[in-house]
Amino acid sequence: MSPVIDNLFNALVAVLNWDSILGMVGGTILGVVLSAVPGISATMAIALAIPFTYGMAPLVALGLLAGIHNGASQGGAIPAVLLNIPGTPGSICTAWDGYPLARQGKAGAAIQLAAVSSAVGGMISAVSLMLLAPPLATISLAFGPPEIFWVIVVGLASIAAMLGDDMLKGLIAAGFGLLIGTVGLDNVTGGERFTFGVLELVNGIPELAVMVGMFTLPPAWELVQQFTGAGHPSNIKIEHTAGVWRVSQVWKVWIKSSIIGIVNGILPGSAISAFLAYNEAKRASKTPELFGHGSIEGLAAAESVNNADNAAAMIPTLTLGVPGSNIAALMLGALLIQGFQPGPQLFTDAPIIVYGYSWQMFITSALLILFGGVLANRLFGNILRIPPVMLLPLIICIMVAGSFAAENSMFDVYLAFFFGLVGFAMLHFKFPIAPVIIGVVLGSKAEFNLRVSLLLSGGDPSILYSGPICMVLIAATILLLSYPAISHWRAKRRRLAGGSSPLAS
Amino acid sequence: MSIRRKLGLGLAILAILATASMGTSAAFAEYPERPITFIVPYGAGGGNDIGTRTWAPYLEQCLGNGATVVVVNKPGAGGEVGFTELANSAPDGYTLGSAATPNMPLGAITREKPTYTVDSFTYVGNLYGSSSTLNVLKGGKFANLDAVIAEGKNRPLTWGMSGFGSDDHLMGLRLMQLTGIKLTFIPLGDAASVRNAILGNHVDLGGLSLAEAAPFQDQLSTLAVAADAQSPVLPGVPTFTEQGIDLIGGSLPIISAPKGLPADIATKLSDCFVSIAKDPKFQADAEQRKLLLIPMDAAQTDAYVRSETATLKTLWETNPW
Amino acid sequence: MDAPETSSGAASEAPARPSQDIISSLVVLAFSITVFFIAGDLPVQSQIFPRAVAVLMVICGGLMLIRALLAQRAASAAIAAGAAAVMRTPMVAPLKTGLIILYSLLYVAAVGQLGFVISSIIFIFVTAHTFGFRKPVALVLTPIGFVGCVYFLFERVLHTPLPTSPFFGWM
Numbered sequence: 002m003s004p005v006i007d008n009l010f011n012a013l014v015a016v017l018n019w020d021s022i023l024g025m026v027g028g029t030i031l032g033v034v035l036s037a038v039p040g041i042s043a044t045m046a047i048a049l050a051i052p053f054t055y056g057m058a059p060l061v062a063l064g065l066l067a068g069i070h071n072g073a074s075q076g077g078a079i080p081a082v083l084l085n086i087p088g089t090p091g092s093i094c095t096a097w098d099g100y101p102l103a104r105q106g107k108a109g110a111a112i113q114l115a116a117v118s119s120a121v122g123g124m125i126s127a128v129s130l131m132l133l134a135p136p137l138a139t140i141s142l143a144f145g146p147p148e149i150f151w152v153i154v155v156g157l158a159s160i161a162a163m164l165g166d167d168m169l170k171g172l173i174a175a176g177f178g179l180l181i182g183t184v185g186l187d188n189v190t191g192g193e194r195f196t197f198g199v200l201e202l203v204n205g206i207p208e209l210a211v212m213v214g215m216f217t218l219p220p221a222w223e224l225v226q227q228f229t230g231a232g233h234p235s236n237i238k239i240e241h242t243a244g245v246w247r248v249s250q251v252w253k254v255w256i257k258s259s260i261i262g263i264v265n266g267i268l269p270g271s272a273i274s275a276f277l278a279y280n281e282a283k284r285a286s287k288t289p290e291l292f293g294h295g296s297i298e299g300l301a302a303a304e305s306v307n308n309a310d311n312a313a314a315m316i317p318t319l320t321l322g323v324p325g326s327n328i329a330a331l332m333l334g335a336l337l338i339q340g341f342q343p344g345p346q347l348f349t350d351a352p353i354i355v356y357g358y359s360w361q362m363f364i365t366s367a368l369l370i371l372f373g374g375v376l377a378n379r380l381f382g383n384i385l386r387i388p389p390v391m392l393l394p395l396i397i398c399i400m401v402a403g404s405f406a407a408e409n410s411m412f413d414v415y416l417a418f419f420f421g422l423v424g425f426a427m428l429h430f431k432f433p434i435a436p437v438i439i440g441v442v443l444g445s446k447a448e449f450n451l452r453v454s455l456l457l458s459g460g461d462p463s464i465l466y467s468g469p470i471c472m473v474l475i476a477a478t479i480l481l482l483s484y485p486a487i488s489h490w491r492a493k494r495r496r497l498a499g500g501s502s503p504l505a506s
Numbered sequence: 507m508s509i510r511r512k513l514g515l516g517l518a519i520l521a522i523l524a525t526a527s528m529g530t531s532a533a534f535a536e537y538p539e540r541p542i543t544f545i546v547p548y549g550a551g552g553g554n555d556i557g558t559r560t561w562a563p564y565l566e567q568c569l570g571n572g573a574t575v576v577v578v579n580k581p582g583a584g585g586e587v588g589f590t591e592l593a594n595s596a597p598d599g600y601t602l603g604s605a606a607t608p609n610m611p612l613g614a615i616t617r618e619k620p621t622y623t624v625d626s627f628t629y630v631g632n633l634y635g636s637s638s639t640l641n642v643l644k645g646g647k648f649a650n651l652d653a654v655i656a657e658g659k660n661r662p663l664t665w666g667m668s669g670f671g672s673d674d675h676l677m678g679l680r681l682m683q684l685t686g687i688k689l690t691f692i693p694l695g696d697a698a699s700v701r702n703a704i705l706g707n708h709v710d711l712g713g714l715s716l717a718e719a720a721p722f723q724d725q726l727s728t729l730a731v732a733a734d735a736q737s738p739v740l741p742g743v744p745t746f747t748e749q750g751i752d753l754i755g756g757s758l759p760i761i762s763a764p765k766g767l768p769a770d771i772a773t774k775l776s777d778c779f780v781s782i783a784k785d786p787k788f789q790a791d792a793e794q795r796k797l798l799l800i801p802m803d804a805a806q807t808d809a810y811v812r813s814e815t816a817t818l819k820t821l822w823e824t825n826p827w
Numbered sequence: 828m829d830a831p832e833t834s835s836g837a838a839s840e841a842p843a844r845p846s847q848d849i850i851s852s853l854v855v856l857a858f859s860i861t862v863f864f865i866a867g868d869l870p871v872q873s874q875i876f877p878r879a880v881a882v883l884m885v886i887c888g889g890l891m892l893i894r895a896l897l898a899q900r901a902a903s904a905a906i907a908a909g910a911a912a913v914m915r916t917p918m919v920a921p922l923k924t925g926l927i928i929l930y931s932l933l934y935v936a937a938v939g940q941l942g943f944v945i946s947s948i949i950f951i952f953v954t955a956h957t958f959g960f961r962k963p964v965a966l967v968l969t970p971i972g973f974v975g976c977v978y979f980l981f982e983r984v985l986h987t988p989l990p991t992s993p994f995f996g997w998m
Contacts, residue, residue, distance in 0.1 A: 049985045052577070055559060145708035169887045169894070173855055176884040180862060180877060187873045189693055190670075194873055195865065200590060200621060204581070222931070225923045228958050321705075322718075323698040338556050340794040344721030391965070394954040395973055397931055398947045401938060402977055406987040409578055411939045418935050425928070430851040431843035448876045449695075456692050457664055457708065576986060 009131060012356030016364070021064040024057075025361055028068020029368045033376055035069070036076035039217050039396055040403025042089045042209060043073035044327045048407075051335045059339045060357050066335060067361040068368070070328060074308045075119035075373045079381050082111045085220040086396065090212040091307035093435075094279040096220070098303070101295035102245075109378060110245035114297065115304040116373030118255060122305030123366025125259040126266065126312035131359040135348060138320035141267055146457060147465050150450035151474035152268055153443050158481040159280050170432045178440020181206050182448075189452045201412040210413050211441050213404055214420025215427075215434050221396050222425060227389040251301040254282050258302045262309025266325045267316050273442050276435060278306035284484070308369075312362040319343050319355060537599055537771050541574040545595075545603030547588020548581050553717065554604055554759050555579060557634050557797050561779075564788050568778035584671055585609040586621065593626035597764040599771035602630070605762040608755075611815040612671040615822050624815050628767040629807040631779035634797040635758035636715035637733040638677045639743070643704055644727040651729045651749050654711060658687025665689040666700040666712035673757040674700070674713025676818075677732055679825055684751050701726070715756065716740060717796040732756060739796065758800060760807060776804040845902055848895035855888035923958065930954050942992025947974045 015021070028050075035046040050069050054062035077088030082099035095115060102111040129137070144152070157175075184195045185205030196202040258278035265274035282302035283292045292299045314325030315332060322343035324330035333343060341351055348355050384392070404414045424434050451465075458464035465471060544562065548554045555577070562575040580588040589610050592603035605627050614620045642648045648657070657663065667674040670693060678689050692709055694700050700712045705725050716739045719728050723740070730746045731737055732755040746753040761779065763772070782788050783801030792799055802810060843851070863881040866874040930950065937946035951970035960966055978998065981987050991998060 049987060052559070052986070142702060142706040145703065145706055169891045173884055173887045173891070176859070176880045176887070179880045180884075183877045183880075187869075190870060190872055192870060192873055194869055194877070198619075200587060204587065218931075222924060222927055225927050225958075226920050228920075228923065321698065321702055322721075323702050334555060337795060338559060342717075342721040342796065345724060346721060388960065390958045390960045391951075391955045391969060393927065394930075394951040395969075397934070398951060398974065399977055401935060401947070402943065402981055402989060405938075405943075405990060406981055406985070409580065409988065411990060414935055414938070418932060421931075422928070430847050432851070444880075452872070453692060453694065456690065459662075459690070576988075 005132070008352040008356045009360075012353050013360050015060060015353050016064070016357045016360045020058065020061045021357075021361070024061045024064030025068045025365050026368065028065040028070075029072040029365050029372050030068075030376065032069035032072020032074075033076035033079075033369075033372055034072075034380070036073035036089045037079040037377075037381060038399055038403065039080055039086045039088050039221070040213065040400035042213075042403070042407075043070070043077070043091065044209070044331070045403065045407050046073045047328050047331050051331055054335055055338055059341070059354055060361075062335065062339060063354070063358045064361045064365075066332060067358060068365045070311050070332075071119070071123050071308055071362065071365040071369060072372065074123070074311055075116060075304065075369050078115035078119070078304055078373075079112060079377045082108055082115065083381065083385060084224065084392075084396075087216055090209065090216070090438075091275055091310075092303075093212070093216045093438075094275045094303035095300060097279075097293050098291075098296045098299040101293070102300065105295055107245045107295075111300060112377045113374040114246050114251075114300055116369050116377070118251070118258075118301045118304035119308040119373060120366050120369040121255045122259045122262055123308035123311060123369065124363050125256070126263055126309040127359055127363035127366060129263050130312040130316055130362065131356060134316045134320055134355075135345065137267055137316050138345075141317050141321070141323075143470060144268065145468075146450045146454040147468060148470045148474065149268065150447060150454055150465070151471055151478065153447040153450065155474055155477050155481065156273065156277060156443055157439070157447065158478045159277055167431070167433075171436050174427065174432050174434060175436035175440045178211075178437035178442075179444035181211060181437070181441045182444035185445075189449065189456070201410065205445070206416060206441070207408070207413060208438070208442055209407060210404065210416040211420050212438055213400065214417040215424030215437060217400060218397075218418065218421030219425045219428055221393060221400070222421075224389050224393045224396075246297045246301075250297055253285075254298045254301045255305045257281060257285070258306040259309040262306040263313040265306075266310040266313030266329075268325070273439050274306050274310050275303050276439060278302045308366060312359065315358075315362075319347055320345060536571055537774065538569060538571060538573045540600060541576050542599070543601050544575055544577050545588050545592050545601065546577055546579050547585035547592075547604060547606065547609075548579070553636065553715070554606060556795055557759060557792075558604065560791050560795055560797065561633055561782055561788060564782045564785060565778055568781060569774070584613065584669060586613045586617075589613060590621040592762065593622035593764055595764050597628070597766035597768070599763065599767060599775070602761060602763050602775075604759040605629070605811075606757055606759050607811060607814050608673055608676055608757060608818055609671060610760070611811065611818050612822075615815070615819055616671060616826075624811060626765055627762040628765050628772060629811055630761045630763055630767075630772060630775045630804055632758050632760055632800060632802040632807050632810075633779060633783055634792060635756055635800040636673075636717060636798055637731055637737065637754075637756040638673050638713050639716060639719045639728045639732065639740070640677070640681075640711060640730045640746075641701075641704055641714050641719055641726050641728050642711045643707055644725055646707065646727075648711070648727075648729070651751075654729065655685050655687055658685070658689065662688040662690045663710040664692050666692050666694050666703045666709035668696050668700055669693050673715075673755055676821070677713045677753065677755045679821060680753050680755065681751070683821075683825065684753060716798060720796065737798070739798070758810070760811060772804060779803070845895045845899035848891060849899065852888045852891035852895055855884060856892065859884035859888060926957070927954065930957070938990050940992075942994075942998055943989040944974055944978055944998040945992055945994075947977070 031050070032043070032046055035041050036043050046069050047066060050066065054065060057065070073089065074091055077092030078095045078099060079088060081087045081092040081096035082103050085096050085100040087093045087096050099111045099115065102108065182205070184202055185193070186203055187194050193203055258281070261278045261281060262274050265277065279299060279302050282298050283289050286292065286296070286298050288296065288298075310326060311328070314329040317323045317325045318329040318333050320343065322333065324333055336343065341347060341354060387395070400417075401414055404417045405411060407413060427434050427437075454464050455462070466475060544558060546555050546558050558577050562577055566573045566575055580591055585606055588603060589605055592601065592605065595601035611624055614623045640651070640654075642654065648654045654663070665678045667678060669675065674697075675691065678691060681687065682689050692703070694703055697714055697718045701714055701718060701722065703709045704712045705722070716731070716737055719726055720739050728740055728743045730749060730751075731740065731743050732746055732753050734745065734747065734754055736743065736745060763775075780801065780803050783799065789799065859881045863878055863885070866877045866881065869877075930953065934946055934950040937949070948970040951973065952966060955966060955969070978989065981989050
C-alpha cells in the first residue's frame, strides 16, 4: 500500500501548481456553462475541447478535461430545473423533480442540491479510481459476453418499476426503443437491418438524437404555454432559499447512487445510470409518491449518479483501454495523443499522471459546489429575464446547432426533430418516454452479447447460466422483476389487515 | 447586464467577425487559399484520428500560405460513411481524407450497391500504418503458433475480431486458407474488446495491431507478426513468414482526395507528404504515439491500393463471409 | 393559470381518454405488424429479435385496444346515465403548440437549404413576432446578436462548421 500513498502524495503536489489549477477551474466553468446549453451535451463539450489540448502539458490538459467532464455532467441540471429542459442526457431525470421544485419557488435550492450531489458523486468516484482501479479492472475482465448480457438484462428488468402505472404502455414504449436499437448494421452478421438504403442509418440511430429529440424538444415546445402575449418574463425566481434540504435526508441516497454510478461506469458502455439510480432511490424511499413532484431524494439521486459515472468510467479505460463510456473513449484518445498507452503498466510507468488525473477528478468535483451553484445563480438567473416568447426560439436555434455540430450532419438534426415529434405525440397520448431511451441504449447491446455468447459456445445455451457471475446476475434479475409484484401484494395485505390505508397522498 | 446591452454586444461581435472573415479570403493565387478539410472516417481518439492529428501541423507548415487543416470525424459503417463523403466531394483540393485499406476496398467489393469504387479517389500518399499480430493469453492453452495450428486442425478455434471486413478478420481468413485450420469468427466491436476477450479467456485467440498488443505483453502472448520483418515495437516476436506462413497484413490510412484532383495540387500535396516522412521531428512525434512509419508517395500508394484490392477481390470471391 | 403539462419521463397525471387510447393502440398495432413483415426479409439470425419485440408490441397494442373499447363503452353508459362529462385533458394551447412545432420544422428544413445563420435569424424573428413579442429594437437585435454569438462560438472558438448557405461561402 505504501507506494500507492507515496504516489498519491506526489501526484497531489504535482497537481497543485498554477497551470493545472487554472486548467481545472477553467475546465469546470467551461463544462458547466457549455452543458447548460440544451443541445450541447457533455460528450460534445469534451469532443470539442480535446483538439485544443494537443499542445498542452499532460497535467494541464488532463486538468482541463477533468474539469469539463465533471462540470458538463452537472451543468445540464440548470436548464432542467429552470425550464424543464435537460441540458444533457444525464439531466433527464433531474428535470423530473427539479422543475417541480422550481415551480414551488425553490429553484435556487434545487440547483444547489444538484451541484452538491454532483460534487459528492464525483468525489466518491474519483476515490474509487485512485484506490481501486487495478483490482476493479481485473474483475471486469471476468465479464465476458454472457455476463455482460445478464448485466444488461438486470438493467432492463429495473425498467419494470419505471413503466409507470400503465404497464401496457410502458412495455410498448420499451419495445419501440428496442426496435430503434436494431436499426443499422447487425454487428454479428455484418448485414444491414431496417436501413432502407439510407447510408446514414447504417451506423444505427444515434442515441443522442433520440435523447435530445424526445426529452429536450417536447419541453421546449411546451414553453409555449408560458407565453403571456406581451412577453413578460417567466415566474420562476432563482434566489437561494435555505432549509429546503438537509444532508441527513440525502446522504444514503448519495452513497447508493454513487455506487450504482461507479458500477455502471466500470462496465463497458451503458449510459442509463441516471434512470437506474433514480429508480432505486424511489424504491427505497419512504416517500415514493413524491418522486416526480419535487422529491429531494430523487433530485439528489439523479445528480450524484451522473458524476459518479465519470471517474469510474476511466478505470477500465486506463487499465484495459476499454472505454467505460463515450466520454472515456474520447479521453482515451486524448491520452494517446499525449503519448500515454493504456494498460497495466500505466500505473507503474506514469503514476504521477494517473494519480494526478484522479486527484484532478476529485478536485474538479469539489469545485462544483462552488461553481455549479453560485455560477448558476449569477449567470443563468439572467437568462430567466428573457421572456419565454424570445427564449424558446433561441433554445431551438442552439439545439439545432448542437445536434449538427456533434457529427457535422444535418441528418442528425432531422432525426432529432423526428423523434421530437414522436416524443411529443407519445406524451400527448400519455405514453411514458423513459422506457424508450432505455430500450434504445440497452436493446442492441443485449441482443449483441446474447448472440456472441451463443457463437462462442457453438449454440450451446448453457454458457449463459454456467458461470458463477451469471448465476448471481440471474438471481438479481428474478428479484428485480418480482419486486413490484411482491410489494404490491404486501401493500394489499397491509390494507386488508389494517383497515384504513396508511398511504396518504 | 440588460438585454439591450447584451444585444448590442452581440451585434458588435457579429459585425467584427463579418469583416474579419471577409478579410481572410483576400486572394493569393496559390493553393491553399482557404482551410482544407480532412475527413477521418473513424471516431475521435482512434488510431486513424491520432495519426492524422499528428501530421496535420506538419502539412500546414509545408504548404505554407497560412494553410490550415481542419480534421473532421465522420465515423460510421466501418469507415464507409467517410469514404462516401470524400468520394462525393469536389476535387478542388480543399477536401481530403483517409481512404483506409483494407476497409475502403472491401466496402467497394462486398456491398451489393457500393456507394463508391476504388476509382473514386486520387491517391496522394501514405505516412504510417499498422501491422496485424496474432495473440493468445499468456500461460494459456497455446505456447506457440504450431500449437495453435495443431489444435485448429482438430476443432474450430474461436477467433476474436473487431468486425467483419476488418484487417484482423482478413488475417484470420488468410490464416485459414494457408494452414487449413478451422476458425469461428466472433465479432466483438472494437480492438480493445478483442483484447479483453483474450485476456479474460473468453476466446481462444485474436488479431490485434502492434500498437494494441504492445502495452499488454505481461498478459498477452503475441505469437506472430504479419509483416515482412520483425518490429522494434515487439522485439523477439517472429513474423509469420519466419514460421513458414506467407502472411502479411495490416491497415494503412491512405491519404486521398476525390478523383479528378488537379495535377499541380496533387503534386504539391504528394511532395509535402514525402518530405514530412523524412522530417526527424515528425518521426519523433510518430514514435511517441507508436505509429509505424510506412511512407509512400502518390505512385506507390496508387499501386498499393490497386494490388490490395485485387487480392481482396480474390479472397471475397473464394471465401465470402 | 394551472400548472402546464409536464414532460416528465413517467406518464402525466391524468390517464388518457379512451378515444385517445383507441387511436394510439391502432397506431401501435399498425406499426408493429409492419415491422414484423419487413423483418421477414432479413436473414434468420437477424430477424429473431426484432420479430420477437414486434410480437410483444402487437400483444400489448391489442390488449390496449380492447381495454380502451371497454372503457369507452363504460364512459358512454355513464354519460347516458347522467354522470358528469368524463375526464377531459385537453392539450393546453393547442393552436400555439402546433404553430411552434410547424415553425420549428420549417426552420430545420431551411437550415439545410439556406444555411444556419440566415435561417436562424429569420426563425427567431418570425417566431417571437408571431407570438406577441413587440419591442422592435430587441426584436431585430436579439436574433442577429444571438446568432452571431452562436456562430462565433462554433466556427471560431470550437472550429466546428455550421451549415452554410449557397449565397456566401462563409455563412
